[in-house]
Amino acid sequence: MLELKHIGYSVFDGEKTIEILHDINLTIDERFVAITGPNGGGKSTLAKIIAGILTPTSGTILLDGEDITELSITERAQKGISFAFQQPVRFKGITVHDLLSLAAGKNMSVSEACSYLSEVGLCAKDYINREVNASLSGGELKRIEIATVMIRGTKLSVFDEPEAGIDLWSFQNLIQVFENMDKKLGGSILIISHQERILKIADIIVVVANGTVTDTGTPEEILPKMLGQNNGPCSALTDKLK
């Protein structure tokens, strides 16, 4: 169980202090939690604070009751937090097989690595020996990124906008990946997403806007409110969805 208590995060831009997050209180105990909300609302910052990439300026983070606020990225990873980047990182010389082995913490057999690649919809033999570099497309990198998190199978897996940078066709398959993961993964999944189809399969949706939690509830409770908002992005689209 992950608990965020009074989490705040501010940055100083040289002239004034800008508050990105304030007084976030959240308990994640469900299997599948989706965080959504408008761009610039603080979702990715929150995900990075959970993974230890950013340190909160106030508040505490508890993982299964243990205070992990001051722990490094490595220590949190070792305690069972995984993080899938919104923009996957490229490496010259490190192959897909190498990266998956690093995620597994052991030299993975080719057949094991292949089974994970198949689960994220990649034809394993085409990818296993390729470098994780600019020769891979955004969608391919995203799938490999997701595979690194699946392999770890930790108690908490955080995905920062897995749909970003993926075309519509690939996105259809990605939904299936998450549906399968929901069934298989032992721990909790925390996913930042704008996609209704991902939000629909969540146990609980947390809405983050203007740096704080503005709503929490089941998809049945939250989605009608979001789609029914008068100031929605495009009424033609939301009318269709209704």
Add this chain to the structure above:
Amino acid sequence: MDKIEKTLLEAVADLHNVPEGAYNIRANGELSGRATTANIDIVTKTDKSGIDIRIKPGTKNESVHIPVIISQSGLTELVYNDFFIGDDADVTIVAGCGIHNSGDDESRHDGVHSFFVGKNARVRYVEKHYGDGDGNGKRVMNPHTVIVLEEGASMELETTQIKGVDSTSRVTNATLADGASLVIREKLMTHGDQFAETDFTVDLNGEDCSANVISRSVAKDRSKQRFLSRINGNNRCAGHTECDAILMDDASVCAIPEITANHLEASLIHEAAIGKIAGEQLTKLMTLGLTEQEAEEQIVNGFLK
């Protein structure tokens, strides 16, 4: 051969014992072992220090190992090795130099390797440089490689220096005839106060010949590297040179690519990138449970693999 010499031999030529096929092992300036085959002859030069390696036309799938090891502090040598590779041959040549210096005097190996590659012959040349020993004496290697590729010949040169060489100046000159192709892959890591200079010159003289010169290097501590790559396109040809360097600590890397097109149909490209390890690369590997130091090692090892 003692334990130190065996360690050197393993580091530079992946050899645990005498290799199969033709070989010539030079240890502390003297011949330590040699074998020839029906197709590959090795003869000691009579006018200067070194050997001639003659490979008969049409020789296929044979290899030659010519490692050099120095474990005697203060030994300096200049050696000429000439390779004559017959037409249509297809061979692998493994060279390498290992210096163990536990004394206070400089140990130095300067090797001049010349390759005359016949028509349509293929050569894979693998060269490793390695140094160890805890003495104050410097370990110096200055390899000079001359490559002449005749019509349709191709050569792949893999040169690696990962550890322990205090100073190196590596000069390579290549000329290519019609349809010849050359690929050079250099991997280099310097640390401490080491200095490494690489200087490639490739003359693309023949029609439809091509060259690809790729260097990947890591500079650590206070070490310095200088990379020069010159490709001259003198005919309808294709040339590409690339220098990619990771910079760490207080090291410095200088990359000077130079491409000259002297023919309208010459197509030449150069690329050079120098920079520290990207912070996000470290972060990604740390989210997989690696410490910052482990992440750095993985990134460097992958880069130089």
